Every structure is written in structure tokens, then in C-alpha cells.
Amino acid sequence: MKYSALVIPTLRDAPADAEVASHILLTRAGFIRRQAAGSYHWLPLGMRVLAKVQRIVRAELARIGAQEVLMPVVQPAELWRRSGRWDVMGAEMLRLADRQNRDYCLSPTQEEAVTELFGRTVGSYKQLPCNLYHIQTKFRDEIRPRFGLMRAREFIMKDGYSFHLDERSLDETYADMYSCYAAILDRIGLRYRAVEADPGAMGDNDSHEFHVLAAAGEDRLAYSPASDYAANVEKAEAAAIADDAEVEDLAKVPTPGVKTIEDVAAFLGVEQRRCVKTLIVHATGSGDHLALAALVLRGDHKLNEAKAMRLNGVRRPLVFATDDEIHAALGAHAGSIGPIDIPLPLLVDRSAAELASFVCGANQDDYHLVGANWQRDVGTDFQTVDIRNVVEGDSAADGSGPLRFMRGIEVGHIFKLGAKYTRALNVTVQDAAGQDTAPIMGCYGFGVSRIVAAVVEQWHDDDGIIWPEAVAPFAVHLVALNNSRSVAVQSTAEDLHEQLEAGGLEVLFDDRDERPGVKFADADLIGIPHRITIGERGLKEGVVEYRRRDAATMEKLSPSMTVRRLIDR
RNA sequence: CGGGGUAUAGCGCAGUCUGGUAGCGCACCUGCUUUGGGAGCAGGGAGUCGGGAGUUCAAAUCUCUCUACCCCGACCA
Numbered sequence: 001m002k003y004s005a006l007v008i009p010t011l012r013d014a015p016a017d018a019e020v021a022s023h024i025l026l027t028r029a030g031f032i033r034r035q036a037a038g039s040y041h042w043l044p045l046g047m048r049v050l051a052k053v054q055r056i057v058r059a060e061l062a063r064i065g066a067q068e069v070l071m072p073v074v075q076p077a078e079l080w081r082r083s084g085r086w087d088v089m090g091a092e093m094l095r096l097a098d099r100q101n102r103d104y105c106l107s108p109t110q111e112e113a114v115t116e117l118f119g120r121t122v123g124s125y126k127q128l129p130c131n132l133y134h135i136q137t138k139f140r141d142e143i144r145p146r147f148g149l150m151r152a153r154e155f156i157m158k159d160g161y162s163f164h165l166d167e168r169s170l171d172e173t174y175a176d177m178y179s180c181y182a183a184i185l186d187r188i189g190l191r192y193r194a195v196e197a198d199p200g201a202m203g204d205n206d207s208h209e210f211h212v213l214a215a216a217g218e219d220r221l222a223y224s225p226a227s228d229y230a231a232n233v234e235k236a237e238a239a240a241i242a243d244d245a246e247v248e249d250l251a252k253v254p255t256p257g258v259k260t261i262e263d264v265a266a267f268l269g270v271e272q273r274r275c276v277k278t279l280i281v282h283a284t285g286s287g288d289h290l291a292l293a294a295l296v297l298r299g300d301h302k303l304n305e306a307k308a309m310r311l312n313g314v315r316r317p318l319v320f321a322t323d324d325e326i327h328a329a330l331g332a333h334a335g336s337i338g339p340i341d342i343p344l345p346l347l348v349d350r351s352a353a354e355l356a357s358f359v360c361g362a363n364q365d366d367y368h369l370v371g372a373n374w375q376r377d378v379g380t381d382f383q384t385v386d387i388r389n390v391v392e393g394d395s396a397a398d399g400s401g402p403l404r405f406m407r408g409i410e411v412g413h414i415f416k417l418g419a420k421y422t423r424a425l426n427v428t429v430q431d432a433a434g435q436d437t438a439p440i441m442g443c444y445g446f447g448v449s450r451i452v453a454a455v456v457e458q459w460h461d462d463d464g465i466i467w468p469e470a471v472a473p474f475a476v477h478l479v480a481l482n483n484s485r486s487v488a489v490q491s492t493a494e495d496l497h498e499q500l501e502a503g504g505l506e507v508l509f510d511d512r513d514e515r516p517g518v519k520f521a522d523a524d525l526i527g528i529p530h531r532i533t534i535g536e537r538g539l540k541e542g543v544v545e546y547r548r549r550d551a552a553t554m555e556k557l558s559p560s561m562t563v564r565r566l567i568d569r
Numbered sequence: 570c571g572g573g574g575u576a577u578a579g580c581g582c583a584g585u586c587u588g589g590u591a592g593c594g595c596a597c598c599u600g601c602u603u604u605g606g607g608a609g610c611a612g613g614g615a616g617u618c619g620g621g622a623g624u625u626c627a628a629a630u631c632u633c634u635c636u637a638c639c640c641c642g643a644c645c646a
Contacts, residue, residue, distance in 0.1 A: 012595060012607070013581045017639055027580095037638065143570080146639090259646060277646060303644055320645070334646040361646075389644090482604055517606040524606090535605060545605095 001474070003510040006044050009033070010522050020216040022453035023148025025465050029525045031452075031473075038145025038153030045526065048473035048506075049452050050156065053188065054135055056470060057158050057446060060184045064176040066131040066160055071113045073137060077103035079112045083424045094141045106139040111421045111443065114161040118439075119427030122163070128429065128439065129169045133160030135448060147216065149453035150409060158446040163422075163439040165431060170416060170442050174206060177444045181210050181412045188451065189468030190458055193408065195221055195230040197415070207415035210446075211408025214457035221408045222390050227400035234306060236390040237397040240350035241298075245274070248357045248371035255368045259335030261299040264368060268359060275299035275359040276352050278337045280321040280329075283313050283345065292321055292329055296339050296348040298355065301388040308387045313345055336361040338369060339378055346382035348374075353384045409454045410447070417441040465527030466549050474508040476500055476566060477528035479520065481535035484513040492544070493534045496559055503567035524549070532562055 007030070014024040015034065026032045031046035042050060058068065077095070080086035086105075094106045107113065114132055122130055135158045145153045160177070164170040178194065185192045190212050197207040209232065211221055223230035231237070258267045265272045276296050283293035293313055297303055305318045323334050329344070330337060338360030339346055352358075353374060362369045372378075394403045419438045422428070428436035452471075459466045469475065478500075480493035490511075497509045508528060510519050516535075523531055533545040543556040546565070557565065 009579080009596090011580055015580070016575090016582090019640090144640095261646075264646095279644090279646065305644070323646090326646085337646065485604075515604055515606090515608065517604090517608080520606045522607085533605080537605065 001506075001508055003508055004512050006508075008045055008522075008526070009043070010525055018148060020147045020150065020453075020457065021460050022150065022216070022456035025456055025460055025525070025527075026148065026453070029465060029522075029527065032149065034148075038142060038151070040149060040152060040154075045473045046452070049455075049467070049471050050449065052471040052473075053448055053451055054158075056184055056187050057135065057448065060180050060187070061133060061158075061160070063183075064131070064173075064180050066133050066162075066180075068134060069117070069132050070134045070136065071107075071110055071117065073107055073139075074104050075107045075113055077105060079116060080105060083112045083115075083421060085112070092140050092142065094139050107136075108138055108140045109445075110134070110136075110159050111161065111417070111441075112425065115421040115425050115427050115441070118161075118163055119422075119425060123429055125165050125429050125431045129162055129164045129173055131160065131162040131173055133158055133444070147218070147453070149449050150216070150457075151218065152449065155447065156449040158448050160444040160446075162442040162444070163429075164441070165429070165437065165439060167440065170440055174414060174416060174442050177414050177442070178208060181414065181444075181446065184446070185210065185212070185411070188455060188470050190451075190455065192411070193221060193223060193230045195223075195232055195408070197232060197235060197413065207413070209410050210412030210414075212411050212451070212454035212458060213406055214409050214454060215407055216457050217407035217409040219408050219410055221406050222392075222394075222396075222403045223406065224396035224398065224400045224402075225404055227396065227398055229396045229398045229400055231397075233390060233405065234304065236403070238304075238350065238386050238388050238390045239395040239397065240354050241394070243354045243356050245356045247373050247376070250369060250371045250373070250377055252362055252364075252367055252369055254366060255336075256366045258366075258368070264359060265299060268368070268370065270359055270370075272299035274355070274357070276339065276355065278339055278342070278361060279303060280326050280334070280337065280344070281308070282315040282319040282321060284315050290325060290329075292325070292344050294337070294339060294342055294344045294346050295387055296346065296352050296382075297388055298349065298352045299359075301349065301351060301391070304387055304389045307385075308347075311347060311385055311387070314347070330363055332361070332363045332365050336363065336365050336367060338363055338372070339382070340369060340372060346378070347385050347387065348382050349388045350384055350386055351388065353382075409450065409457065411451045411454055412444075412446045414442070414444045417443050460527070463521075464525035467527045467529055469529050472529050473526070474506045474528045475530060476505050476507045477523050477526070477531045478507055478509040479516075479523055479531060479533045480509070480511060481516045481519070481533065483511060483534075486536050488539050489534050489536055492539060492559055496532065496534065496544070496563060499563045500566060503563065505566060530566060534559075 009030045011028045014028050018024040030043055033041045035041055077086055093108050096104050138157045139154050142153050145151050162173045192212045194208050194210050197209045220233040222233050222236040258264050261272055261275050261277050265275055277299055279295040280292050283291040308314055309318050326334050358372050359370050360372050392405050396403050419440045422438040428438050431437050456465050480489050483490040497507055500507045527549055529549050531547050538544050544559050545554050546557050546562050547554040
């Protein structure tokens with residue numbers, strides 16, 4: 001295809017709002033253009049990449065027997081009211097009304113629609129398992145769209161849903177989907193990790209996220225270099241850290257005006273990890289009396305609110321007590337609170353509970369206690385729990401060694417839904433005994449447009465994008481130098497163009513009347529894997545130049561040899 | 570949602586403080602020269618200065634208001 005016939009608006013400067021490599025490069029190289037916050041046009045080069053990603057996704061899904069459908073974007077509120085999610089979804093769901101003033105939404109996800117579709121079209125257990133997916137534009141009114149395609153409001157997603165009579169069948173499809181996602185990411189050529197997502201209170205509700213590894217990723221992952229263990233930092237289980245300190249004598253010391261852990265540690269000349277902080281939160285209380293609970297963490301650890309909320313006795317969502325509430329209940333202000341003789345339920349983080357000797361608030365304003373010890377000074381009336389964020393160096397939950405951190409872009413998420421939607425929408429199939437039963441479901445999302453950004457995050461250098469072959473917009477970039485002046489260059493380039501395309505290769509032929517430097521710069525920016533440069537200089541020796549975008553080396557080959565090399569590749 | 574900031578040509582920006590009727594670089598068009606890593610010269614096209622209201626003889630500039638967009642935050646004992 002001739003460059004001159006395509007809309008490829010490359011830019012020397014990136015738009016001021018673009019921050020991350022994928023956003024900057026995809027814009028500069030003319031793949032996408034912003035329309036509004038979080039919504040993007042896909043230009044011809046971008047479309048070609050999208051199409052390749054979709055082709056791979058479709059091929060791998062076909063392999064495990066998933067069937068493609070296409071469901072509507074605009075959905076009646078009625079459907080969402082039936083599942084109860086019309087009121088639950090909140091502002092992230094964009095709502096609109098038609099001329100009759102009936103409510104609709106732009107579908108942010110498709111559980112309701114697919115369940116209803118399934119219910120109307122499948123009635124017998126003989127048709128199970130049934131695995132349906134579509135690739136469609138989604139709209140989510142994100143609080144803060146950013147990073148170009150990585151967190152867009154309008155984006156393209158593959159979402160799939162499976163229906164099963166029993167857990168065993170769901171497990172099989174779930175496992176298929178897991179390996180399908182791995183196969184897709186392998187084919188595209190990405191480094192990734194599958195991580196455990198929210199393990200849930202039950203512990204057996206499988207859910208995995210697929211993260212492409214990239215510094216610009218929005219998620220922080222904890223992983224064990226020594227094993228397959230990986231988890232989102234927010235969700236990773238934090239092990240207890242043993243303490244080898246000596247038990248010391250308890251002493252009360254005046255600490256006037258010293259409140260934060262940082263100040264306490266500095267004032268008393270101890271490490272932050274030898275202090276504990278006591279956070280007062282609202283408890284699930286009865287009656288009109290305000291119930292509180294105390295959460296205790298090591299001074300150098302951070303509370304994980306999601307973990308705290310999951311505990312029995314802690315109100316969900318988490319509410320921190322105000323200073324007034326703390327003073328009313330404990331007679332001291334925040335900043336001087338500690339676990340000793342505190343008249344509240346005590347929930348102590350595993351690592352804090354290991355401390356043999358620690359500093360804490362004295363429950364008396366402007367005093368702290370040093371040399372505190374759990375058994376001697378607090379007793380046994382507390383629960384040991386996991387309520388902190390993991391930190392680098394913690395032991396992995398599988399015991400394989402210290403955790404390391406890295407960043408990831410979540411491109412896939414698979415989880416088991418159970419019968420939540422089939423029950424809510426009253427969808428059943430007849431089982432072998434003729435009984436109506438609500439099938440259980442699995443749900444599988446894959447960010448098609450986001451993965452384009454993820455590829456660029458992982459595959460670029462200072463000059464531009466370096467597309468992996470599987471998703472490159474073209475396989476070969478033919479750069480004809482001064483072709484408008486040189487008949488030899490122009491005719492050789494045209495021959496090569498024709499022969500390569502005849503050999504089944506997708507070719508971008510830069511036939512523009514531009515200077516060499518411009519063409520090279522654009523070629524590097526656009527990032528097509530194979531580049532052939534045709535110039536008068538080489539043609540005098542009967543050669544053209546071949547180089548890969550991902551390699552520094554260049555080879556001189558005869559035109560016919562070049563064609564053969566690329567086609568036989 | 571809270572805080573901060575920005576809005577001037579397709580992109581990047583200056584001009585705003587101190588009001589006088591819009592400019593620079595890139596991109597685009599024409600011509601000449603140039604031609605192996607983002608050319609030079611000359612000429613040219615392109616802007617409701619985010620919208621509205623106000624002050625003023627006069628507003629990109631001052632005031633009010635609305636909107637859009639960007640950044641940061643949402644873990645405190």
C-alpha cells in the first residue's frame with residue numbers, strides 16, 4: 001500500500017496532555033487521535049493493529065469453542081433494574097433517555113444482556129456448556145480517564161460469558177479461558193503475568209487478572225521471583241514478620257505535641273518499625289451507641305482498607321473515627337492512642353503482633369509507652385489479622401521467598417460469577433431430570449484497545465514504536481529514497497512492492513516526495529518490523545538495504561534476495 | 570468528589586501582569602535551490618484568542634459567569 005494514499009498524520013511534537021509512551025507514540029505516529037477526554041479516533045494504521053489483535057483473539061477463542069455474537073450497546077434500564085444494578089452502578093454508567101423518555105444506558109458490561117439472550121435462546125442442558133463472547137465498544141464514565149488508550153472512557157473490549165450446569169464444567173471452561181488468554185498474549189509477543197485477584201472471603205472464588213508488565217502500568221504487582229506466585233499488591237497476603245528484639249520494661253514517657261509515627265520515632269530515637277499505630281474505626285455495632293474498633297499496625301506499615309473492611313466487626317465501607325469520637329470514647333486524642341488497656345475490640349496486624357517490645361500511645365494526651373509487650377501488657381484479648389499492604393521483601397504467601405514489586409497493565413480478567421445473574425433474571429435450563437435449574441456463569445474480559453497501548457509500552461525506544469510482527473500494521477516498510485528524482489529507485493521500489501505483496505506480505509511503500517531524513521524518522525516512529533531502504537547509492541552496487549526495527553544491524557542484499565528472505569521468513 | 574492549573578491556527582507555544590484590534594516554530598500550499606537521518610530562501614493560506622455577560626472610546630489582555638481539558642489527591646493517629 002502506498003504511503004501517499006493513506007492518512008498517516010505523524011507529528012513532531014506530542015500533544016501536551018500525553019504523558020506515557022503509548023499515548024505519545026501512538027499519537028505522534030498517526031495511529032490514534034484524541035476526540036475528547038478518554039475517547040479516541042482510530043486512524044488507518046491504528047485500525048490495522050486493532051484488526052490484528054482482534055484476529056488473534058478470535059482465533060484463540062474459536063480454538064476453545066467460544067462463539068462470537070454481538071450485543072447492543074444501548075440497553076434498556078429495565079434490564080438493569082431487574083438485576084438490581086441500575087442503582088448500584090453509579091455514575092460510571094452513562095445513562096440517557098429516548099424520545100419517549102424511557103431510560104437507557106450505554107453498556108459498561110454485558111452480564112445482564114447476555115444472560116437474557118441466553119435465557120431466550122437456550123433451554124436445555126444439552127446445549128451446555130455454552131460460551132458466548134463479543135468484541136464491542138464499551139463506555140465507562142471514568143472519574144479520571146488518562147494515559148490515552150490505557151484508561152479511556154470509550155474502549156473496545158472482548159467480553160465473554162459461559163453457562164454451566166455444574167462447577168466442574170465451569171472449572172473446565174475457566175481453565176480453558178486461562179490458557180486461551182495466555183496463548184493470546186504469547187502470540188502477540190508480550191511479557192505478562194497472571195495474578196490472583198481478590199481471593200474473596202470464601203477463598204475458593206477463583207479470579208485471575210492478566211497483567212502486561214510495563215513501568216507505566218497502573219497496577220502494582222507483588223511477585224515471587226522463585227515461584228509463580230503473583231498478586232495485586234492491594235490483594236497480596238502479608239505474612240507476619242518475626243521480631244528478635246529483647247523484651248524490655250514498660251515505661252511511660254512524656255511526648256508533648258508529638259503525634260505522628262514519624263515524629264514519635266524521631267522524638268524517642270527509635271525506628272518506625274518499633275512503633276505501633278492504633279487506628280480507630282467504626283465497628284459494626286448495635287443500638288444507638290457508636291461502636292468503635294481499634295486496628296493496630298506496625299508504624300512502617302500501611303493499612304489495607306480492603307482487607308480491613310473484610311473483617312468481622314469492622315464497618316463496611318470503612319469509616320475512620322473523628323478526633324472528637326476518639327476523645328469521647330477514650331479520653332485521649334488521636335496521636336496518643338495505643339492498644340494497652342483500650343476498651344475497644346483490638347484487631348492487630350500479624351507483624352505488629354510479633355513485636356516483642358514496641359512504642360505506642362498511652363491513651364493519655366502527650367504520653368507514649370515504651371517497652372510495651374503484648375503478652376505482659378495487653379494480654380490475649382485481641383485478634384491477630386492481616387490488614388496491611390505487603391511491602392517489598394515480605395515473604396511470599398506460598399513460602400517461596402521474598403516478594404518483589406513491579407508494575408502491570410491489566411489487560412484481562414477472568415472470574416466465576418455463580419448463579420447471580422441467572423437467578424436475578426430468572427433464567428433456567430432443563431436438566432436431564434426435566435428440572436428447571438439456574439445455570440452458573442463465568443465471565444471473561446479482555447481489553448482489546450488497551451492491549452494496543454500495552455504493546456507500545458513494552459515495545460518502543462526513543463525513536464518510536466517497535467511492533468511485534470503479530471500485530472504490526474504492516475510487515476514491511478519500503479523506504480524509497482529520492483524516488484521522485486531517480487527512475488531506478490522508483491522502478492525498483494515498485495517492483496519490490498509488487499513482488500512482496502504478491503508473496504502475501506503487507507507492505508507500506510513510502511512513495512512520498514520527502515527527503516530521506518523525514519522518511520527514516522517516520523519509519524522509526526511508525527515501527528514496522530522490517531525495513532527495506534532503496535537508494536541510488538545501493539542500486540549502483542545492485543543492492544538494497546534491509547534492517548529490522550528491533551535490531552541495530554543492516555544488511556545489503558540484492559532486491560530479489562530481499563524478497564526471498566522476507567517471503568520465506 | 571476535594572485541591573491546583575490550563576484554554577490563542579492542525580500540533581507545540583509567546584503575547585495577558587502594564588487594554589490600543591494577534592504573533593513564533595513545526596505542519597500545509599506555490600516557486601526555486603537542495604536531497605542517505607526531521608533542508609534553505611522567497612511568497613502564501615489558515616485563528617468566533619473556549620462560550621456568554623459586563624467595564625471601557627477600545628478587551629486575547631480587566632471583572633463576573635459557564636464550559637471543556639490537564640495534573641495531584643482520596644491511608645491520618
